[in-house]
Amino acid sequence: xxxxxxxxIIGATLASGMYIKRxxxxxxxxxxxxxxxxxxxxxxxxxxxxxxxxxxxxxWLSPADPNVQDLDHLFASPSFQHPMxxxxxxxxxxxxMIYGCRIAMMVAFGAATLATIFxxxxxxxxxxxxxxxxxxxLILIFDVVRAFPQIILAIAIIAVLGPSxxxxxxxxxxxxxxxxGRLTRAQAMVVKESDYVKAAVxxxxxxxxxILQHIIPNILIPVIVCLGMxxxxxxxxxxxxxxxxxxxxxxxxxxxxxxxxxxxYIDTSPWMILWPALAIASAMLAFSFFSxxxxxxxxxxxxxx
Amino acid sequence: MxxxxxxxxxxxxxxxxxxxxxxxxxxxxxxxxxxxxxxxxRATPDLVVLIKERLRLNDPIHVRLGYYLLGVLKGDLGTxxxxxxxxxxxxxxxxPHTIVLTxxxxxxxxxxxxxxxxFAAMRQExxxxxxxxxxxxxxxxxxxxxxxxxxxxxxxIKLPLFPALxxxxxxxxxxxxxxxxxxxxxxxxxxxxxxxxxxxxSMNEVLGSDYIRTARAFAIPKRIIAYRYALKNGIxxxxxxxxxxxxxxxxxxxxxxIIFNRPGMGKLIVDAVYQRDLPVVQGAILVTALMFVxxxxxxxxxxxxxxxxxxxx
Amino acid sequence: xxxxxxxxxxxLTLDYEFGGRLMRALDQVSFKLERGEVLGVxxxxxxxxxxxxxxxxxxxxxxxxxxGGGILFKxxxxxxxxxxxMNREIRGKEISMIFQNPQSALNPxxxxxxxxxxxxxxxxxxxxxxRRKTRNEIKKEAIAKxxxxxxxxxxxxxxxxxxxxxxxxxxxxxxxxxxxxxxSLLIADExxxxxxxxxxxxxxxxxxxxxxxxxTSILYISHDLGVLSEISKRIMVMYAGRIFEMGQxxxxxxxxxxxxxxxxxxxxPGTHTKRDRLLSLPDFVPSLDRLPSGCSFHTRCRFSxxxxxxKVPPLLEVSTGHWSxxxxxxxxxxxxxxxxx
Numbered sequence: 001x002x003x004x005x006x007x008x009i010i011g012a013t014l015a016s017g018m019y020i021k022r023x024x025x026x027x028x029x030x031x032x033x034x035x036x037x038x039x040x041x042x043x044x045x046x047x048x049x050x051x052x053x054x055x056x057x058x059x060w061l062s063p064a065d066p067n068v069q070d071l072d073h074l075f076a077s078p079s080f081q082h083p084m085x086x087x088x089x090x091x092x093x094x095x096x097m098i099y100g101c102r103i104a105m106m107v108a109f110g111a112a113t114l115a116t117i118f119x120x121x122x123x124x125x126x127x128x129x130x131x132x133x134x135x136x137x138l139i140l141i142f143d144v145v146r147a148f149p150q151i152i153l154a155i156a157i158i159a160v161l162g163p164s165x166x167x168x169x170x171x172x173x174x175x176x177x178x179x180x181g182r183l184t185r186a187q188a189m190v191v192k193e194s195d196y197v198k199a200a201v202x203x204x205x206x207x208x209x210x211i212l213q214h215i216i217p218n219i220l221i222p223v224i225v226c227l228g229m230x231x232x233x234x235x236x237x238x239x240x241x242x243x244x245x246x247x248x249x250x251x252x253x254x255x256x257x258x259x260x261x262x263x264x265y266i267d268t269s270p271w272m273i274l275w276p277a278l279a280i281a282s283a284m285l286a287f288s289f290f291s292x293x294x295x296x297x298x299x300x301x302x303x304x305x
Numbered sequence: 306m307x308x309x310x311x312x313x314x315x316x317x318x319x320x321x322x323x324x325x326x327x328x329x330x331x332x333x334x335x336x337x338x339x340x341x342x343x344x345x346x347r348a349t350p351d352l353v354v355l356i357k358e359r360l361r362l363n364d365p366i367h368v369r370l371g372y373y374l375l376g377v378l379k380g381d382l383g384t385x386x387x388x389x390x391x392x393x394x395x396x397x398x399x400x401p402h403t404i405v406l407t408x409x410x411x412x413x414x415x416x417x418x419x420x421x422x423x424f425a426a427m428r429q430e431x432x433x434x435x436x437x438x439x440x441x442x443x444x445x446x447x448x449x450x451x452x453x454x455x456x457x458x459x460x461x462i463k464l465p466l467f468p469a470l471x472x473x474x475x476x477x478x479x480x481x482x483x484x485x486x487x488x489x490x491x492x493x494x495x496x497x498x499x500x501x502x503x504x505x506x507s508m509n510e511v512l513g514s515d516y517i518r519t520a521r522a523f524a525i526p527k528r529i530i531a532y533r534y535a536l537k538n539g540i541x542x543x544x545x546x547x548x549x550x551x552x553x554x555x556x557x558x559x560x561x562x563i564i565f566n567r568p569g570m571g572k573l574i575v576d577a578v579y580q581r582d583l584p585v586v587q588g589a590i591l592v593t594a595l596m597f598v599x600x601x602x603x604x605x606x607x608x609x610x611x612x613x614x615x616x617x618x
Numbered sequence: 619x620x621x622x623x624x625x626x627x628x629x630l631t632l633d634y635e636f637g638g639r640l641m642r643a644l645d646q647v648s649f650k651l652e653r654g655e656v657l658g659v660x661x662x663x664x665x666x667x668x669x670x671x672x673x674x675x676x677x678x679x680x681x682x683x684x685x686g687g688g689i690l691f692k693x694x695x696x697x698x699x700x701x702x703x704m705n706r707e708i709r710g711k712e713i714s715m716i717f718q719n720p721q722s723a724l725n726p727x728x729x730x731x732x733x734x735x736x737x738x739x740x741x742x743x744x745x746x747x748x749r750r751k752t753r754n755e756i757k758k759e760a761i762a763k764x765x766x767x768x769x770x771x772x773x774x775x776x777x778x779x780x781x782x783x784x785x786x787x788x789x790x791x792x793x794x795x796x797x798x799x800x801x802s803l804l805i806a807d808e809x810x811x812x813x814x815x816x817x818x819x820x821x822x823x824x825x826x827x828x829x830x831x832x833x834t835s836i837l838y839i840s841h842d843l844g845v846l847s848e849i850s851k852r853i854m855v856m857y858a859g860r861i862f863e864m865g866q867x868x869x870x871x872x873x874x875x876x877x878x879x880x881x882x883x884x885x886x887p888g889t890h891t892k893r894d895r896l897l898s899l900p901d902f903v904p905s906l907d908r909l910p911s912g913c914s915f916h917t918r919c920r921f922s923x924x925x926x927x928x929k930v931p932p933l934l935e936v937s938t939g940h941w942s943x944x945x946x947x948x949x950x951x952x953x954x955x956x957x958x959x
Contacts, residue, residue, distance in 0.1 A: 144323030149556030236448040281446040515722035523710035523737040
């Protein structure tokens with residue numbers, strides 16, 4: 001370890017280490033408290049939790065098998081037996097909704113996680129090596145992928161790979177990573193100018209260690225907030241692609257497929273299309289409020305007295 | 306100003322090159338034998354060989370890439386495998402519809418949001434004000450194609466007010482406009498909330514600024530302050546976002562065109578994907594990407610135009 | 619014909635209401651500003667001097683509520699005028715205001731030409747000056763004004779954007795916009811605070827010249843006693859929304875008749891013989907929603923007595939033209955020297 005540094009810089013480094021460590025748990029606590037303060041954030045979080053539980057516990061929570069056809073009760077309106085009605089093949093809509101929730105969550109979290117990991121790694125690298133060849137190359141990659149509307153590129157990728165859940169996740173992750181790439185790049189460029197990073201550099205800390213220990217912890221919060229806002233879009237893209245027949249394949253129940261079926265029979269039964277539409281809407285609102293809560297909580301400008 | 310435009314245009318070139326490379330690699334890595342899939346039962350061995358020759362599928366990758374790039378530069382986007390038409394003529398036929406739809410939605414979104422945003426700001430509502438909250442909730446609630454479906458459900462089926470299908474009788478502007486209303490609105494709704502909140506916040510900030518205080522101290526009429534002094538500063542973020550939103554609008558146009566059975570790029574791309582018509586998919590997506598990049602460029606330029614400080618950065 | 623004072627403020631009381639809190643920004647403020655005089659308003663940040671200026675021209679934010687009192691301008695109560703009347707007759711015409719931060723006082727996305735000509739255009743329109751002036755005529759007027767306030771090459775520079783001007787020049791532009799032969803009162807809210815000392819001197823000189831030329835009455839607000847001593851003939855010292863002392867500038871600054879004014883003066887470094895430490899008052903300026911009972915200064919005043927806790931000291935004339943709001947001063951009338959050290 002190079003000791004070209006004065007006591008002030010050593011102190012700054014130690015202090016910064018303490019700063020980061022302390023801020024983790026205190027930030028989490030603040031976030032937790034804020035969820036109850038910010039309007040709507042509580043409901044948003046609850047609903048998000050509900051959806052995730054549906055996704056995980058689908059087989060136990062669903063009243064019936066989503067694929068079982070009850071040919072005596074086609075296009076049924078909601079009843080005790082079928083709380084959400086049935087579709088054109090007599091399948092219970094509630095069960096299909098629950099399993100659809102599972103698909104939605106799988107695709108959303110799967111693709112979003114991949115996109116985030118990939119995007120953060122590339123973005124931080126780009127931001128850290130600001131102005132260098134690596135930076136330019138990475139920006140170019142981001143811009144090339146961003147030159148396509150996300151859905152359209154996903155359609156193209158699915159066209160090549162074939163429709164399946166996995167391909168869906170991959171395609172969406174690929175179209176989504178530049179968002180996180182650019183976000184973290186901008187942040188990395190700012191963070192690397194901060195005093196404690198400079199202190200770390202002057203003490204001879206290696207690049208990858210700096211990135212891991214100093215830069216990444218400080219960019220994570222905005223990334224998480226953006227992730228919260230971005231997640232519902234993955235649900236929407238899944239629904240959209242499945243609607244086009246380019247996502248999940250029937251007879252698997254997904255909200256997109258249900259929308260498609262509902263659209264085909266829109267003049268026969270409004271229920272088939274109403275439930276998945278409401279589900280998607282509620283998912284969007286829930287994630288939106290949830291992430292607003294986190295954002296307000298961690299916004300340093302909004303200190304309560 | 307000029308230098309700024311040139312700078313941006315220069316950066317566009319490698320980006321577009323990358324775009325073409327990306328598209329090309331997609332088709333290159335297509336699994337399965339495209340020719341047999343294409344010809345189906347008509348596939349005799351001789352025919353297969355012939356087609357492969359014509360599509361240059363036997364050549365090494367750099368040769369194929371070279372032909373592809375050259376072709377694009379010449380404006381030749383290939384021939385539809387399905388219909389035999391030139392891809393570019395297919396696109397030329399469908400593109401105007403999509404552009405009309407996209408711009409109409411942009412216009413609807415902009416007008417509505419700016420009006421709501423300025424309205425809320427002039428009433429000195431804060432961020433959680435009534436007007437904007439209601440609008441936001443409605444608009445955030447669902448994506449464009451879900452709104453499209455809901456609009457069809459309520460305004461075409463339940464209350465037969467609007468036509469659900471098609472673009473209207475060609476040449477009859479009123480009819481076409483009527484057919485545009487629902488799809489454009491569906492595309493625009495998801496933007497209302499964010500844009501009007503953005504406009505309102507930006508206007509609030511501007512209205513509280515020192516230079517507006519100066520204008521009021523010199524008795525500039527309130528209306529002039531709102532729509533001239535404040536607006537020019539206040540809509541900058543809105544315009545930027547709108548520009549960036551063209552991509553999402555283009556993407557959403559795909560669905561809206563399908564749901565409303567309108568002609569356009571959306572239908573073109575999706576049908577081509579179903580039919581495994583690769584040249585059409587490639588060409589149409591390339592054109593879409595090009596439009597998207599151009600839209601961003603225009604947004605950046607108009608941003609620089611509105612805020613002259615930006616060019617000197 | 620009654621000769622009115624230019625401005626007469628009577629018992630003006632104003633609260634800021636937000637977040638459920640009530641901040642008393644002005645408490646029964648009363649004073650007169652005579653025609654053609656320069657009255658300085660001194661005090662620390664938050665004492666209400668800016669609020670006072672904004673009240674006169676009625677540019678207060680929505681949360682400001684006037685709870686009592688009147689503002690008489692040439693005999694008319696400004697608080698009774700409608701917004702339309704204020705715009706038509708008062709703002710930018712009879713009463714002009716210039717602000718503290720020239721950097722942000724001009725709209726960054728419009729050329730100076732646009733902003734100035736708009737102001738002049740609406741001025742003439744409101745006043746129905748015979749026929750409508752053309753934009754070109756107005757532009758010439760604007761250029762002439764810029765020249766008057768010392769901008770070099772005004773014909774060229776008027777087409778520039780604000781960010782192409784320096785701070786001092788922007789303030790000159792503001793003064794050019796604010797002053798015309800029709801302006802009776804200029805409210806200057808810390809116009810030089812954000813400027814370098816040398817530029818500050820230039821702007822002060824410009825204001826003095828304008829004052830001599832147009833005989834405008836000026837209400838000069840500043841926390842800088844040095845500036846006020848140069849430009850104002852009379853001065854008033856404010857604290858937490860109340861006037862503590864008012865009188866001829868020379869007299870007040872040399873022989874203050876209020877412990878607070880004395881403290882202000884003593885705390886200026888270098889104004890007296892060498893000392894080890896700078897004077898600083900204990901505690902902080904009280905928050906305007908939790909003012910102490912009685913005299914708002916008593917918690918920090920080393921001379922305070924029982925009566926200072928109990929009753930609010932009124933502003934009384936303790937000698938000709940010299941007013942003070944301190945019970946002890948009322949009693950001793952000038953015998954107390956108010957030395958803090």
